[in-house]
Ligand code: SF4
């Protein structure tokens with residue numbers, strides 16, 4: 001498939017935005033149970049959710065660039081019963097709204113206690129909104145992943161690993177960003193968030209490696225024989241019916257040389273996993289926002305490469321029909 | 326339930342591209358058009374087509390065979406392109422099984438083209454919406470046309486009659502009979518899309534001849550001669566008498 005930058009930015013930006021929100025909210029939940037220190041509502045929660053929101057908005061803008069007719073985008077909420085894309089289109093704004101509400105509650109310091117358990121800990125409104133946001137964040141990971149995983153004939157994508165990878169990469173980058181943010185604004189959260197960021201990165205390495213191994217062993221179900229229905233071991237296309245490009249030759253081929261393809265693969269394996277892990281560990285130890293931010297940015301660039309590779313690696317059976325000019 | 330479709334006879338198709346041009350000619354000015362050509366006289370011309378004819382070679386020289394292969398939307402009975410569409414612009418008509426794109430609803434997200442295994446949907450660069458074969462839905466029901474022209478433009482254009490059009494769910498139809506009797510098959514059955522369009526394979530008439538059938542064993546004169554039998558290249562009675 002041809003890697004479209006609009007989609008690459010969309011999926012990486014919202015993934016990180018979701019992860020960042022989940023990190024902030026996890027901190028809040030732990031604080032309720034007195035496991036972690038309570039943070040400043042404006043300086044930490046409100047500002048943090050603003051950053052998450054900015055990432056989500058940037059992703060949304062980038063998704064519009066993907067559409068041929070962005071002015072009709074509102075129509076895409078219509079088929080949520082059958083289409084994962086439609087579901088994503090509904091869940092994304094819902095999630096953005098929830099993040100905004102959650103941040104606003106903290107900013108306005110309007111946070112009525114809803115109920116409390118025997119006076120030990122209380123559940124306030126922002127806790128409830130945050131819980132809704134958590135559900136939506138995971139639902140959004142599911143939708144984003146399923147958009148790709150549900151297309152049977154893109155065999156490289158049609159696996160639960162796709163959803164898992166999208167989730168874990170989002171969590172890893174979001175938690176990394178949260179760690180850097182907590183180091184500059186928060187109190188006593190760096191070890192906790194940083195630990196989870198490292199954990200998510202390591203698990204993501206395992207699942208992404210699993211999908212790389214799986215894809216290397218895939219045997220295409222479609223062959224030229226099934227594509228044109230002629231049973232012969234030697235089939236060759238002599239003409240695709242036109243001499244210059246068409247939608248089919250542009251949309252479904254990545255067009256990169258094998259060397260570039262391999263280069264991007266090793267680039268992402270390097271930038272998503274070992275480099276940020278090293279930077280993050282050093283950053284946590286040295287309590288350096290600069291190092292932690294560098295860890296996040298390196299991983300983010302790596303994720304752009306990862307997404308590029310994710311698209312380029314998928315081999316659409318329609319390509320069988322477009323082998324020779 | 327009616328399911329209109331094409332049956333394409335690969336035994337007859339000569340790859341003349343008449344269906345490609347007549348399709349473009351009809352549809353570019355029809356309800357699905359315009360089918361834009363970008364840069365038509367420039368360096369990299371590119372355009373939208375609903376139908377393409379490709380050419381494949383089977384076998385190794387000198388034992389090769391050329392297969393011309395027309396390819397357009399197959400109007401699948403279980404079309405994967407329809408459920409993925411977020412807007413409902415892609416839909417399959419209940420009444421005749423034609424799969425269409427609603428020009429006014431499509432947002433050009435291209436998702437349906439990913440879901441179609443056959444690469445027959447093309448995003449129109451000018452309109453920025455998805456386009457595909459409509460089975461000439463604006464033609465086949467048009468009562469202002471003479472009845473024998475109420476067929477897709479490609480079917481009318483084909484000089485060798487390689488394209489049949491009709492209801493593949495009606496066992497009595499010409500297309501059903503052709504599929505049944507001449508080995509009609511579907512493309513990429515492995516994806517469970519149940520394409521409505523079928524292809525008829527290349528067919529060869531072969532008879533098996535055994536060696537003794539080449540000898541005039543039925544020559545009565547030879548039969549009655551005394552053994553041993555004469556050589557096979559000795560003249561037979563027919564040959565001696567006919568000159
Ligand atoms: S051939 Fe492709 S576009 Fe046509 S109905 Fe089947 S899946 Fe949809």
Ligand code: SF4
Nearest residue numbers: 410431432434435437
């Ligand atoms: S390109 Fe148009 S028809 Fe295809 S899935 Fe998107 S909105 Fe639907």
